[in-house]
Amino acid sequence: MSTTLTAPRAPASEAGPWMRAWRKLRRNRVGMFGLMVVLGFVLMAMLAPWIATHDPIAASWSAIRKAPTAEFWFGTDELGRDVFSRVVWGTRASLLAGVVSVAIALIIGVAIGMAAGFFGGWVDMLISRITDAFLACPFLIMAIALAAFLGPSLTNAMIAIGVSAAPIFVRLTRAQVINIKVEDYIEAARAVGCSPLRIATFHILPNITAPVIVQSTLTIASAIIAEASLSFLGLGQQPPDPSWGSMLNTAKNFMDNAPWMAIWPGLAIFILVLAFNLLGDGLRDALDPRQR
């Protein structure tokens, strides 16, 4: 009998549970609908140069605030730019902001949350109190304040949203780690002499991915709304580059004579955010049955 000791593999790192989750998600029609819509928007962002019918930035003095026609499907804006092309190109800013800011929140939040949950004691105390302080500032107010001090730009908006959303992941990760830390397989890993870093990355991390993925999907939805909000307030994407939020900001000034400017960018935000929310709910059902 061989007596080589290896720590038991963390269960979620095998292909099995992921395949099961995918099969479950595939049966969830609403969740799959969300996924399809999200993928549709991703395609639109990637193929923007081919889908857009006009240059999204080129102004045309001969076509100012024209109602929708066969040439300008969604009409034109106050500088004669094609609203349809700007909505298509705007997908890039929104998706980028959603994904990048959540990636920032994830990296900061999961690392700090792991430290708090894993080490416990005064480290946990300190981190938890600081997290409380962050969460005590309403999300968007915090993002506005950060964007204000960093200066208005899409990059800074993404940093501001990412930092403001990080505490959610700190809390989630910390709670998960505290639950998993006491499991037998962690004890076993420790018994065979795995270093704390190894335990954290190879034994704990794979087991907290499911709730983190669910939370990330739902947070992308909020991050997209947050980016649109910051851009609407003038703190996100700067002109002339198109973003849905800043398009609405301009549209607000022309409601009397160019209502089409306000309809489409908002509808795009609504549909994309709805799709991420549907996908997130579907993922929760598939990955995290306890949370139902």
Next chain:
Amino acid sequence: MFAFFLRRLVTLVPTLVFVSMLIFGLQQLLPGDPAQILAGEDQNPELIAQLREKMNLDKPIPVQYGYWMAGVLQGDLGESARTGQPVLELIMEKLPVTVQLAFMSMLVALIISLPSGIISAVKRDTLIDHGARVFALSGISMPNFWLGIMLILLFSVELGWLPASGYISPFEDLGANLAAMVMPAFVLGNGIAAVLMRHTRSSMLQVLATDYVRTARAKGLRERVVVVKHALRNALTPVITLGALELGTLLSGAVLTEQVFTIPGFGKLIIDAVFNRDYAVVQGVVLITATTYIMLNLLADMAYFVFNPRLRH
């Protein structure tokens, strides 16, 4: 009960201290020297030195924080770089407007969410339930400033029923005030209603599945009595706590709503301050907002405790 409140109050102190550090720390993000920014175009070195001394910028950062905090505790949030008005005075001027908006929105949210959440739970998996859930998900996914723009397009531009903007104090003309506030309150309340409806529904579903509800039904009580007297009372306690978290959404949402409807409140103050680079005002507004939010959450915790006798032991 007293011990619980006391413990809750004590944990509040470190949170408030960290919040103040966080907000103070924001100004370290500013590129360059605040004194130079304040000095404006001509960059007179004497003026800059003077400003540095006046603003304690020549001292180490912890000392600067100490000075700032000492001021804050005495109600001195600094002065607006723009008008020279004390920040606290500015905030107090705008606060009533936002408080009115917040109250009206919460009212709208409760009127929509409680009945729809209850009916949705009682009529689970019927068409009404599905409809209510679609409404809730849409409410969560819709940016409220866009909803505001759409309502203005419909009710102000197309139909001409309501003013698109123009806030009037309720003491001047209550009718005109309400006409100007009804759309913003609906816009802000709608998003919160969506979240509260979800909480009410799931909480009601849990309670409706308990033994005592079954007992009440078995006794032959009318369904209405079972739902309202037995289920609803117990279902509402978690909704209070979860609802309190939405107060943050309310404060954030107010910023956008006030911007859309040009309401001269708190939100407009912070945005104007951001564009005027009036950082003391930004810090002051964030500090007051965060403190208010923390206090409201404390009140919600206390309410939870009072309404849920089981926790008292």
